Amino acid sequence: MVKKSLIIGAAFVDVIMDVAQIPTSGGDVTAKLKSYNIGGCAFNVYGAIRHYIGAEYADLFIPVGKGQYSEIVRKAMNDSNIPILLEDDHKDNGWDLCLVEPSGERSFITVPGIEQDWKDKWFTKIDLSDYKYFYVSGYEMEDLESANLLLDHLEQRDEDSYILFDASPRISHIAPEIISRLMSKGVIINANEDEIGFLSDKDSLEEQASDIFNQTTEPVLVTLGAKGTYLYDDHGGRIIGSNKVENIVNTIGAGDTHCGGVIAGLLKGDSFDEACKVGNELSAKVIQQEAGSLK
Numbered sequence: 001m002v003k004k005s006l007i008i009g010a011a012f013v014d015v016i017m018d019v020a021q022i023p024t025s026g027g028d029v030t031a032k033l034k035s036y037n038i039g040g041c042a043f044n045v046y047g048a049i050r051h052y053i054g055a056e057y058a059d060l061f062i063p064v065g066k067g068q069y070s071e072i073v074r075k076a077m078n079d080s081n082i083p084i085l086l087e088d089d090h091k092d093n094g095w096d097l098c099l100v101e102p103s104g105e106r107s108f109i110t111v112p113g114i115e116q117d118w119k120d121k122w123f124t125k126i127d128l129s130d131y132k133y134f135y136v137s138g139y140e141m142e143d144l145e146s147a148n149l150l151l152d153h154l155e156q157r158d159e160d161s162y163i164l165f166d167a168s169p170r171i172s173h174i175a176p177e178i179i180s181r182l183m184s185k186g187v188i189i190n191a192n193e194d195e196i197g198f199l200s201d202k203d204s205l206e207e208q209a210s211d212i213f214n215q216t217t218e219p220v221l222v223t224l225g226a227k228g229t230y231l232y233d234d235h236g237g238r239i240i241g242s243n244k245v246e247n248i249v250n251t252i253g254a255g256d257t258h259c260g261g262v263i264a265g266l267l268k269g270d271s272f273d274e275a276c277k278v279g280n281e282l283s284a285k286v287i288q289q290e291a292g293s294l295k
């Protein structure tokens with residue numbers, strides 16, 4: 001049987017609005033409602049993998065709850081033929097207000113939901129030995145109890161499997177003990193240039209990546225926006241370049257899609273250099289559309 005990936009996390013409802021600029025404290029700006037889309041890091045990662053190599057290589061392990069946002073998520077998953085592996089009616093799914101500036105840069109105001117309240121019994125629905133790669137976002141590591149529960153279960157995975165941890169903009173809110181658990185063998189760290197500074201106190205990007213690599217002994221990926229990806233492994237550090245994108249609609253889902261592309265490339269048998277190229281390619285593609293997930 002082909003080993004696949006388990007994408008752990010959340011599906012959110014993105015309420016997307018265009019603004020001329022982000023308001024300052026006490027300010028007042030006019031916004032234009034663009035759309036309601038299904039997003040969330042895990043949902044976007046899964047979309048990238050399915051887009052590139054097919055749905056048979058990934059399972060989307062996200063809770064679908066009960067409430068108005070859960071019903072939007074449920075309908076979107078059913079319409080897209082995405083299996084719902086995890087249902088629990090004790091809470092609604094989360095949602096966010098996404099403010100998009102003319103440059104395509106986006107800012108989020110997030111209202112958490114069921115995805116921040118993981119339950120031990122949920123893991124009886126899957127067999128961890130079915131998976132080679134596991135995706136976890138920093139958003140799911142913010143709640144201490146849920147984070148420890150998730151990591152306790154993931155420690156029971158096969159020895160030759162890997163976690164790709166996507167630091168996320170919430171990295172500064174994750175408890176040091178959770179960061180310490182993640183800095184271990186078998187964990188591939190993915191972060192952007194701002195986020196990596198919360199994982200290492202070294203000065204330069206190369207020093208930070210080297211510091212993390214020495215703790216995990218796994219490749220470290222740092223996304224550099226239009227410049228591509230900085231990859232550090234036992235061969236040292238190098239930049240995997242990306243093609244220039246002319247028509248940026250917004251950057252929603254760019255980092256998530258990059259992670260999905262990397263996992264897809266690795267599942268296909270690519271080297272890390274080639275997998276980073278896949279991540280760059282797919283993230284460049286997603287920023288040219290309004291939704292943050294590829295179909």
